[in-house]
Amino acid sequence: MTPAQRAGQLLMVGMQSSGSSRALAAQVKKQGLGSVIFLGGWNDGSASVATVSKRLQAAAGGDLLIAADQEGGQVQQLRGAGFTRFASARTQAQSSPGAEERNVTAWSRELRKAGINVNLAPVADTVPTALGAGNAPIGRFRRDFAPGSPRTNATYAAAFVRGSLAADVAPTVKHFPGLGRVTGNTDVTASGITDSTTAAGDPYLAPFEAGIRAGAPLVMISSARYPRIDPDNQAVFSKAVITDLLRGDLGFDGVVITDDVGAAKAVAAVSPGARATRFIAAGGDIVLIAQPGLAAPMLSAIAQKRVSSKAFAAQVDAAAARVLDLKVDLGLVRC
Template identity: 55%
Template sequence: MTPTQHAGQLLMVALTPQMGTNGLDAQLADGLGSMLYLGGWTGRSSVAATSEHLQDSAVRVGGTRVGVLVAADQEGGEVQQLTGEGFSTIPSGREQGALAPAELTRQAKGWGAELEQAGVNVNLAPTTDTVPAEIGRGNAPIGQYGREYGSTPAAVTRGATAFAKGMHAAGVMPTTKHFPGIGRITGNTDATASGITDSTATTSDPHLAPFAAAMRATPTLVMVGSARYPKIDADNQAPFSRAVVTDLLREQMGFDGVVVTDDVGVAKAVADVPVGQRATRFIAAGGDVVLTADATQTQTMTSAIVRRAASDEDFAEQVQASVTRVLTLKEDMGLLRCG
């Protein structure tokens, strides 16, 4: 792969219905490795046709087609990007958490099968954040919408693990999010840079238990949220923190899979960070795939990764390690194919 193709494998870019089926063709030609359906797609046939086009347009290297991670944000409740014909109306996390774990796994397998039939191979779910009962709906990103599986780590562990198992059984990679937990903050990182500090969390936080359980239970991606955790890293937001991504997630908790950001394209929480640095700082922290809801940022992020790798040997090694993790995942998922 070229340096540009390496960088492309480390980006996940949103595709909206308004952009059309061909909306990411230029990025795919340059090596884009992952995409996210965003903006409210309707009907399995439309999504399936787009997914097929994405895979047909994936970059080819040395006779091997490097398939695309095709993602959806299909939690249920208020967060369900794919609706209409072929897609069930999924209950909220709070409602899912009331089900017996075996029943939730069974239902999640069915929802996952709907995604798989539409060509979606990654679900950016389950939400694995614990919202304490005393905060409840005062937690803007999760509690306000009933996205949590419960108000204790034990309840969240049951729900998130059951959901993740069902998704994986259907052939869809789950994504455990939003590490290390955004259940105690008040602000929604998508909409504000205020109220996004969790001053309680430490590296021995009980709220880490659901993440650990999900990672043990089934193969999964891990999404890092954009909040601040001063008792873990006083200087950096989570996606730009080596203490969070490498020291805590990878070394202390032993996760060696693919780590993705929450949206760092249009999220207000990271608006003060230059676009290119949102990508390079995440990779430098130990992350792998940078998610942007703004497809126009692709070139800026790609160029920033290529430039820094060309001048910084340590960063270049991190890029190589991240690309290796992404390609290993794709090989495991059957996305590396000859011809």
């Protein structure tokens, strides 16, 4: 692959329900983009999503990662005929782990039928019981399996991972190293996004470890701050979080993906190009951006830094290789 093609593998752009799939397909083909995510709430059912998925896959030559946020409860991007409406993680955990695994397999088969091969779920965050709904990103929407219990969250996150893999959909454990202890939602604010408690070896990391052991091929990095791990950088830009803690201490060798770093207020002070290059330099792989228009400045920044830094060029190549390995595992490309 050319350097430009490798860079394209490292971007995931948003396909909005109100947007033009033909326009995005043309962009995917022109820029060599490796991934797309359905955003904005798709309510027309599986057949409509499948039509768009096929169009996008054709533009990419059939090797596109196509993702959705399909956790359940209030976070379920794909709805309508062919997609089961299922409850939040908090309610899912009222069933047995075995039932959870079987249910997730059934829901994931619906995704696969619609052309989705990556699910940005499960949530592995633990919200302290005392914080509860005061935790805007997770607790308020009951996105955790069990408040205050990393052990229970670990059990159900692993069950979700196994169920998804059984349907040949790649699950994504998120939001490492945890959004449970913050008050602000990084999508909409840069305030209240510092977790002053979480450190290496923290019990709240257990659900992420369990998801990884269960075979999760992707881990999503949060955009919050963890000064006990890295006092200088948000997690998404932190070598200490991505390379040292996640890849080193936890032994994760799969694909690391950002939370949205397009529209998210938590990263608004950083230029789009720097968002991409800083994440890759920290050890990350796929940059998720809700707005497709940000792909061009990000690709340009990656190309420029690649020329000026051999070390960064090697990181781009390694990241692209990890993405392609995932695509091999999903049957999208062959070695």
